Amino acid sequence: MQSLCYIRCVRRLWGPVQSSRLLKVTHMHRSSRQLQHKKVMEDNKPWALISEVGELGYIEEVMDILKQHFHIICHKDFLQNSLLHGPKIQAILMWENLPAAEPSLLRLLPSLKVLANGGVGIDHLDLPYITSLGVKVTNTPGVVSDATADIAMGLLLASARRIVEGHQMVADPNIAYIAQNLMGVEVTGSTLGIIGMGHIGCKIAQRGKGFDMKILYHNRSRRSVEDEQAVGASYRENMDDLLKESDFVMLAVNLTPETTGLISHRELSLMKPTATLVNISRGLVVDQDALVKALRSGTIRAAALDVTHPEPLPRDHPLLGLPNVLITPHVGTNTYATTRKMVQKMADNALAVLNGQSIPNEVKPK
Numbered sequence: 001m002q003s004l005c006y007i008r009c010v011r012r013l014w015g016p017v018q019s020s021r022l023l024k025v026t027h028m029h030r031s032s033r034q035l036q037h038k039k040v041m042e043d044n045k046p047w048a049l050i051s052e053v054g055e056l057g058y059i060e061e062v063m064d065i066l067k068q069h070f071h072i073i074c075h076k077d078f079l080q081n082s083l084l085h086g087p088k089i090q091a092i093l094m095w096e097n098l099p100a101a102e103p104s105l106l107r108l109l110p111s112l113k114v115l116a117n118g119g120v121g122i123d124h125l126d127l128p129y130i131t132s133l134g135v136k137v138t139n140t141p142g143v144v145s146d147a148t149a150d151i152a153m154g155l156l157l158a159s160a161r162r163i164v165e166g167h168q169m170v171a172d173p174n175i176a177y178i179a180q181n182l183m184g185v186e187v188t189g190s191t192l193g194i195i196g197m198g199h200i201g202c203k204i205a206q207r208g209k210g211f212d213m214k215i216l217y218h219n220r221s222r223r224s225v226e227d228e229q230a231v232g233a234s235y236r237e238n239m240d241d242l243l244k245e246s247d248f249v250m251l252a253v254n255l256t257p258e259t260t261g262l263i264s265h266r267e268l269s270l271m272k273p274t275a276t277l278v279n280i281s282r283g284l285v286v287d288q289d290a291l292v293k294a295l296r297s298g299t300i301r302a303a304a305l306d307v308t309h310p311e312p313l314p315r316d317h318p319l320l321g322l323p324n325v326l327i328t329p330h331v332g333t334n335t336y337a338t339t340r341k342m343v344q345k346m347a348d349n350a351l352a353v354l355n356g357q358s359i360p361n362e363v364k365p366k
Contacts, residue, residue: 149203193246196253283309
């Protein structure tokens with residue numbers, strides 16, 4: 001009887017210990033399986049080629065998005081052993097037009113399936129050639145619109161109210177007093193003419209409406225009545241009419257053969273002598289020699305540019321020496337929020353191609 005009680009007592013004491021050990025063993029097996037699964041998932045991630053991380057490439061703050069989905073190799077490291085790395089690369093994640101999709105690079109990538117471009121414009125890509133290799137091309141529309149429209153209005157306001165000149169005046173150590181004759185032009189109630197009424201153009205119109213501006217627009221095709229009413233915009237079928245009426249001419253077009261040199265001597269001569277040209281599209285949309293002449297002669301009042309050709313301009317370029325020109329270094333999409341959205345969309349597009357899914361933002365040759 002005492003033996004039976006002893007056995008029961010041992011069981012009561014030993015049972016929780018056995019359960020605890022069994023639970024620990026179960027957790028160990030589960031953790032081991034999870035680690036093995038994670039390793040398998042890591043090994044199955046596709047390889048992607050990027051330009052670099054740092055000043056001339058991706059900012060560090062977005063690399064977590066890319067590393068979550070891809071094995072990443074920088075162009076510099078790739079070139080050190082292209083024979084080893086080339087067959088592994090299935091995606092190019094192009095940022096700021098880099099790495100350049102030259103035939104010499106593409107020939108080293110026999111497994112390449114997709115080129116995911118960061119940004120909307122694809123004028124830097126030989127689309128027919130790239131797609132002839134069986135490579136899909138994608139871009140990132142939509143997510144860039146708000147930030148680009150913001151910089152457009154920022155340039156317009158800064159030029160109109162001479163904000164940069166005002167800062168320079170205040171910061172000049174040689175100035176003993178602040179002159180009160182730094183006069184600008186009124187934005188509220190003025191006429192904004194938008195050439196190119198796509199998604200970005202509509203966002204710019206929304207912002208212009210907030211300043212009680214009269215909105216005119218010219219586009220290849222007229223927007224719906226609902227779109228026009230939403231921003232209070234009036235269509236000008238003839239671009240010349242828009243140029244003649246506008247106080248601010250805003251360029252928001254894609255660069256195509258038709259829009260290259262869209263604004264030159266004749267178009268500038270149609271603008272008001274008090275008008276400002278704002279360009280947030282591409283530098284080649286404007287004939288820069290004609291613009292220099294118009295600014296020097298007073299044909300137009302001022303220009304505010306987020307884009308030039310080339311970028312950056314040569315240090316002795318005449319545009320850099322004109323007092324009625326404001327230039328920013330193509331920073332229309334440069335916000336942390338928009339950059340993360342762009343990189344996420346690039347990753348989503350590339351993964352859709354690699355997984356055989358519907359491609360959200362494929363760009364095809366016309």
